[in-house]
Amino acid sequence: MSKSLYRKYFDLVAAGTKTIEVRVKYLHLEDLAAGDTIRFRIKGTDETCDVNVLRVTEYPDFRALLDGEGPSNVNATASRDEQLANIRAIHPPKKEALGALAIEMKLTAHSD
Template sequence: MSTTSARVIELNLYPQYFDLVAAGRKTREVRVKYPKFDGLTAGDLIRFAVKGTDRTCLTRVTRVAEYTSFEELLDAEGPSQVNPDASLQEQLANIRRIYPPEKEQLGCLAIGIELVD
């Protein structure tokens, strides 16, 4: 049995995406492979928040997969896991508004999540 405890990271989400996570409908979080995600693994915890509010929810990481592009990520993971209310093309446009091409080149992470509370 491991004596290490799960890492907890805090991440902000836009309200529309937070609502999907809090309802258990969004099971993949999409992020750019920033150094703060190095070593993120199943069992770690992510506390999502809506910036400037007291709205938070705790999730457990179920898996982490790396892709070279957001298109590859959505094709492999399935767009309904990332946002069940938007088409593949809508999601690509929305993600690329958040992360410009130079960020996408860092690598793309699909983080499997499940609600804890």
């Protein structure tokens, strides 16, 4: 599975410091499970890194996800309130209403 990320989030994943990826609970992600591999790509580039999915947990919204997972696991460089605002700027209320997924991940050894 391949997914795009903004540079600032990609860099955190590639450094191994971002261990939780936040996604809207879209239908195409319903089969995502522990053991899967995700290849993240910086939007508009060929730069990638691979992660192994360790766990996928559903939450009713982004606030509950940040409280349940701990904001530092999502983005250690921003406060909880900053993260919530940033996530909601990317995903408007209509998308958040679908639910949120916390994808616990670990960088694979052979990532670029």
